[in-house]
Amino acid sequence: MAEPILDVREVSVGYGKTQVLWDISLTVPEDQRIGLFGPNGHGKTTLLRTISGLLRPWSGEVHLRGERIDKALPRAIVDRGIVQVPQGNVLFPELTVAENLRLGAYCRRARPRLADNLARVYDLFPRLKERRRQQAKTLSGGERQMLAIGAGLMGEPTMLMLDEPTLGLAPKLKDELLEAIGDIAGSGVPLMLVEQDLEFLLALTDRLYMINHGVVALDLDASESFDHDQIIQMYFGKE
Amino acid sequence: MDIGTAQSVLLSGIVLGSLYALMATGLSLIWTTLGIFNFAHGVFMTIGAFIAWQIGADLGWGMGPAAGIAVAMAALIGLGCLSEFILVRPFLRRPDVVLVAVITTLSAAIFLENSALLVWGGRYKQLPPLIEGKVGMLSTAISTHEVLIIAVAPLTLFALWAFLKFARTGSAIRAVAQNRESALLMGMNVPVLYSLAFGLSAALAGFAGILLGSIRFITPGLGNEPLVKALIVAIFGGLGSLGGTIGAAYVIGLMEAISMFFIGLYWTPAVLFGVMISVLLVRPTGLFGKR
Amino acid sequence: MDPILVVDRVSKSFGSLRAVDDVSLSVEEGEIFGIAGPNGSGKSTLFNIITSIPFPADSGRVVFEGREIQRMRPNRVCRFGLARTFQKETSFDTLSTLDNVILGSTYGRGTDDSAESRKQAGETLEFVGIGTDQFERPAAELSVFDKKRLMIASAIVTEPRVLLLDEPASGLTKPEIDETIDLIRRLNQSGVTLLVIEHVLPLLLTVSARLLVLNHGSELVTGTPDDVIRDPHVVEAYLGSRARHD
């Protein structure tokens, strides 16, 4: 079997004295798209931040195509192609849309094809092209999200990690975004997607992990039918 | 007040404003990128003037003003980067970095001022004006050097703006200021960008020092009073907006010139402080500042 | 009887974002009222503008026991009988656990006598379940759970008639959440009206009589736990439309 793209091995991490993740392990195989979901404050974002090097694991290892990266600097990790699109969706609010996108290609690997990629992003999100001279802070929520994803694509990811791209979006925008991310995934970019919206996740990913209280609580195959009630119970069940 | 006096007050206000703009822009640049305030900024100005004097002036090594300016600029960029490395970087992750940086940069100011005293002594030195002579302007005459200041300051600031706006590194500096984490995720080398911002800011201060060094005598304390003025400008304009800072610099320069004419040298600081307090009472983040 | 707390069409914007958009609610005396909603739906901002800490609402009224308080100085709100906790486990880190609570007693309740406020603080700490062995430790050294309970203690020592709890259960383990539920119930039985924010629904559904679900800064639905859980919009807001019972 082919080596997985990403291999997270028993990672524990936290902030200050508060531990957030407890010995988490998961892998991203070559041809699979991974979804993470679960209640807030239970470690999904923390996991992404650990993979992209913003946080040092307390213990455990992270491997990218067999190479250990958990001690590397964020920019070294970006240079290897892991691009995280952070939650909260405003990149550089005072910069224009075009400037934000150009900075997305800041890492050395992505610089040569900047113009091509820019055209590709404008193709994918025509709205960004219309607004390329506007400051990012003047964009609507959906456009900001597109900008964040677009900037991520400018970095030529060999794996793209999206953190709650639908946060705060109206259903119609979600559909648009779904299509765009589908296109990206279809073009062969491996994906790790953090989402609250299960429908969104199911449509885009092959494998789902539910992270609850800092551990992997459920591991589901998106193509198989599974017990919705179990999930709803975890979200809505009475104590 | 006749037309001639009015014009000379106006011109001296613009000269002051130009110098303050150079100074305060540097302060503001560091504030926006690193979120700290550099009290060594005034002494950077002093050092710039001294180095230019040492290299360029006839009483120094006499290599001419161009060499003096070039070496001074290079030295100041280096000094700025070094300062960032020693005074700021070790403390950036601490929650009280703002306070610590005030203390470290203040200490550095004392350190450098006394170093200047050791190296160059307390005797007054002066740079020759970059261009000799006087120019008749409107109905008064001012020195060509002052005309040069009025012209060069906006040009320099324009160059800075163009760099920040169009160069890859320039927009990265602005980006880091707005969102450090996203900058990291895009692969920017944040520490290097911080150093660079500091170096640029120091070079701006040094350049202001060179321009000032032929109007006033160069002493180890040369930069102290301009630092306080730049400080007032920064508060007045609201830290963090370059445009606001530059605008405020000219406003304060003019205000100072007018107040010197009408109220005299003695009470001018009080007037400026009074204006600053009134602005802060109405808008706690400065006149052009953002929340 | 008039409701003890009425929030009347309050709004708060940050730039172009309307964090809280025309939200109203009214809480009866003695009730436990829940506020739920996905992340970023404006729950904490709502607490902020009710208490004016750190900022008041842009528009709208907050009426507490018949008096408008939306323009009151923020430090007076507490003396008035309305206390709150914060989302993250907040404490006066360098002060001792006991001093954390004593402050609430002296400044929030106005107890002048220092022996008396010590006594009140000690009793309150015991009420929330923090043992005397923790009293002299700097608050920074406490566990997450103890910090959360300490924050509640420093609020209830001010004798509030309405207490606003912001995510009391986030970051806690299952047994700790159970203890928190017990604490909330005991508080309520002692006559305190509570407003509780939670992102995670189970706790809210368990304790509250009624709850308001926010989405995108505005009201999605208000009702009893059973109403809310059956409301398809709520499930959709949390999990997306496909997760609806269909």
Added chain:
Amino acid sequence: MRDLLTGPNLARLICLLILILLPLVVPSPYIRHLLIITFIYAMVASNWDLSLGYAGVFNFGHIAFFAAGCYGSAILSKTIGITPWLTIPLAGIIGVIAALIVCLPVLRLKGIYVVLVTFAFSQLCFQLVLSQEEITGGSMGMPLLPPLKIGDYNFARDGKFGYYYVGLFLLVLSTIYLHRLVRSRFGTSIVALRDNEDYAISRGISLARQRMLTLGLSAFFTGVAGGFYSTYVRVASPEIFGFGFLSLALSMLLLGGLNSIYGPILGAFVITLLSEAMVDLGPMRFLIISALIILMLLFYPGGLNNALQQAYKWSSRSGAAARLFRTNARN
């Protein structure tokens, strides 16, 4: 009451006894002079810590309160002719007035803006002193101020014996004052505001009121120290506004450690003696002191106070003198 004689209190009493007896044992007037200067610095540094350390208000105008006391007392005693016995306490009130003036813009400000305004305020005072030559003597200062006297006895006689005890008395007074202040509920409330402003406000503490009190209360003994200083050296000179004086006070504070009363006092002793030992070095002295500040921050941010705490802990852990050195967490 038994508490008074245990732990750190005992150590403090012993130090005080030594200071009281010292002039009787050591005849050198020069040592006495150094200690008098130390007492003054100790007052300035420990009171500064009330605003900078305990309250976390980034006040860099503290030297201006000292200078206000200096010049206030000088003007009252020389120009108006009031006895220095009265102008020294009045200097405290003048210091408080200066603090309240700077409060006006500072109340609503946060973080760096507080630094900028307070620093600008102190520079403004400097410029005013320079420019109001008729009143302050401008850059020459005000020389030949009236000394402290009882009857015909000048306190500068007998190797400054009198000044020594007045200085020590003021320092003890100021220390007791600070000690009680930080242990009071006011002291707790300003620490609370520093630790978490919003949380503190939500528990009924008024930010504006406590901030005004903090600056005002920290200025009183600072002003007194200023009055005593100008009376003792018999000159009020604008030098005190310089970076040199500021850096000395700051280094005492940092060497001593923020958030303590006795740390900065100890820092004052160490730095004054150190600085005196280096007096022949000229500008080199300030070079070394400023480098010391940065090195302290880099490698030992806790300061001497921290070292003392560790020593207490170590000694109590090792069982020796466990009761003698019982330490107090808040101090």
